[in-house]
Amino acid sequence: MSQKRILIIEDDSSQREILSDYLVHHGFSVVTAMTGSEGIKQAQDKSPDLILLDYKLPDADGLEVLTELKERLPLTPVIIITAFGSVDKAVNAMRAGAFYYLTKPVHLEELLLLIERALKKARLEQEVASLRRQVSGWPDFLPKEIIAQSSAMKELLNLARKVAETEATVxxxxxSGTGKEVLAELIHRLSPRRDKPLVRINCAAIPGGLLESELFGHEKGAFTGATKAKQGLFEAADHGTIFLDEIGDLPLELQAKLLRVLQNGTFTRVGSVKEIKVDVRVIAATNRNLEEMVKEEKFREDLFWRLNVFSLNIPSLRQRREDIGPLADFFCSRFAQKYNKKIKGFTRKALEALLTYDFPGNVRELENIVERAVILTESDYITLEDLPPYLHKSKGSNPAQDFFDLPLMEAVEKLEKMRIAQAMQEAEGIKTKAAKLLGISERVLRYKLAKYGLE
Ligand SMILES: Nc1ncnc2c1ncn2[C@@H]1O[C@H](COP(=O)(O)OP(=O)(O)OP(=O)(O)O)[C@@H](O)[C@H]1O
Ligand SMILES: [Mg+2]
Incomplete structure (x- = not known):
């Protein structure tokens, strides 16, 4: 087994030295920090396997440091060292995720036993979690290739199942990348129409002129190039389901025609006056804000209300972090099979980097990251180095680092933007308050918000 690294966060230098010498003597590699903030930084930079935290530090409250450590390194055990007599605090610490506590003066053998137990438990936990993820966590109606561990997703899928049984438009x-298409397919598969076709069309991918004929078909000679009559997708989907992806991109002229299909199931082919009647269930999806589009008159309000009978909001991946681990495992085994590699899973550091990343591209981004890692890795486990560089530092690590590569004006603007965004958040969006925090006038703040697109 490789050498385990322990981070000691302790302000008292003699205490720090005693612990450090003892642990090095027992085969650990040791990093130390004197303050809470330095400890948090070291924890991020050095990714220790275990942390010893003195609960009474000069610059910070032990509980706060612990909470911060647990947020950034959720899988790393933390042992608290507290003054004799502050057992209450120690209990609080355990509630906040500490592995255990020791009171001063620290008995070194006791400490060593505790460290070994903590490391063993961390290892087991990781294995159990990964096994559990493989065998359970799916509501029983779910196909294996849909992963949902978070309660948010489970709730959503239960709603999806209920609406699937009805004829309602969804x-x-x-x-982007949250799984809208996956969900559309699931709804069709759980619906009474499951044996009939599911026809998909991406409204954004087809030029406006062709879209009408694609959806509704055309008669021979309806336009130049229409040498034969052609059935549209609505006819092809008769008795089944049609999935209209990127519905926000449907041109206004076609919105009226779609509204009519939704209202009475009828339409005409391009170049024809004959009404065709179909029985089609519609599922639509978009990552655009349709309500905003209605206000801007880019989307018909009546169509919006027709579509919005039953809407399902898929949360972003960062709003359901419990799903990251199971999804990562799932993609890992899928790609391991595809690329014919034997991979057991992720190292703790790699998993931690994934668990704390924000995934602007959601599930699709995670999928791509794991595929790349499976291709790159040369060991049984995917390591931090197999993940893209922007994941190597977890969030909150020294943001100043990013500035060093920029020209001065850009660096200054980036910093200004970050500071303003932070103040707006602190002020809960109230501009007068944010302006005060920043020491600038509200007028200047408004100008800058507009400049940086932070409105
Ligand atoms: N819950 C899930 N379990 C397993 N794989 C998922 C899940 N959700 C999404 N995926 C996978 O993530 C990728 C993106 O999903 P999908 O295409 O459904 O997203 P989308 O919301 O339609 O994205 P876009 O808005 O970009 O079209 C797909 O490869 C899909 O298989
Ligand atoms: Mg999609």
């Missing part, structure tokens, strides 16, 4: 909303 509107799927969510950021």
């Amino acid at each position: 509107l799927l909303l969510g950021e």
Whole structure:
């Protein structure tokens, strides 16, 4: 087994030295920090396997440091060292995720036993979690290739199942890559129409002129190039389901035609006056804000209400972090199979980096990251080095680092933007308050918010 690294956060230098010497003597590698903030920084930079935290530090409250450590390194055990007599605090610390506590003066053999127990438990926990993720966590109606561990997703899927049984039009909303198409397919598969076709079309991918004929078909000679009559997708989907992806990109002229299909199931082919009647269930999806589009008159309000009968909002991946681990495992085994590699999983550091990353591209981004890592890795486990460089530092690590590569004006602007965003958050969006925090006038703040697109 490789050498384990322990971080000691302790302000008292003689205490720090005693602990450090003892642990090095017992085969550990040791990093030390004298203050809470330095400890947090070291924890991030050095990714220790275990942390010893003195609960009484000059610059910070032990509980706060602990909470911060647990947020950034959720899987790393922390042992608290507290003054004799502050057992209450120690109990609080355990509630906040500490592995255990020791009171001063520290008995070194006791400490060593505790460290070994903590490391063993951390290892087991990791294995158990990974096994559990493989065998359970799915509501029983779910196909294996849909992962949902978070309660938010489970709730959403239960709603999806209920609406699947009905004929209701469904509107799927969510950021790009959250799984809208996956959900549309699931709804079709759970619906009474499951044996009939599911026809998909991406309204954004087809030029406006062709879209009408694609959706509704055309008669021979309807336009130049229409040498034969052609059935549209609505006809192809008769008795089944049609999935209208990126519905926000449907041109206004076609919105009226779609509204009519939704209202009475009828439409005409391009170049024809004959009404065709179909029985089609519609599922639509978009990552756009349709309500805003209605206000801007880019989306018909009546169509919006027709579509919005039953809408499902898929949360972003950062709003359901419990799903990151199970999804990562799932993609890992899928790609390991695809690329014919034997991979057991992720190292703790790699997993921690994934668990704390924000995933602007949601599940699709995670999928791509894991595929790349499976291709790159040369060992049984995916390591931090197999993940893209922007994941190597978890969030909150020295942001100043990013500035060093920029030209001066850009660096200054970036810093200004970050500071303003932070103040706005602190002020809960109230501009007068944020302006005060920043020591600038509200007028200047408004100007800068507009300049940086922070409105
Ligand atoms: N819960 C899930 N379990 C397993 N894989 C998922 C899950 N959600 C999404 N994926 C996978 O993530 C990728 C993105 O999903 P999908 O295409 O459904 O997202 P989307 O919301 O339609 O994205 P976009 O808005 O970019 O079209 C797909 O490869 C899909 O298989
Ligand atoms: Mg999609």
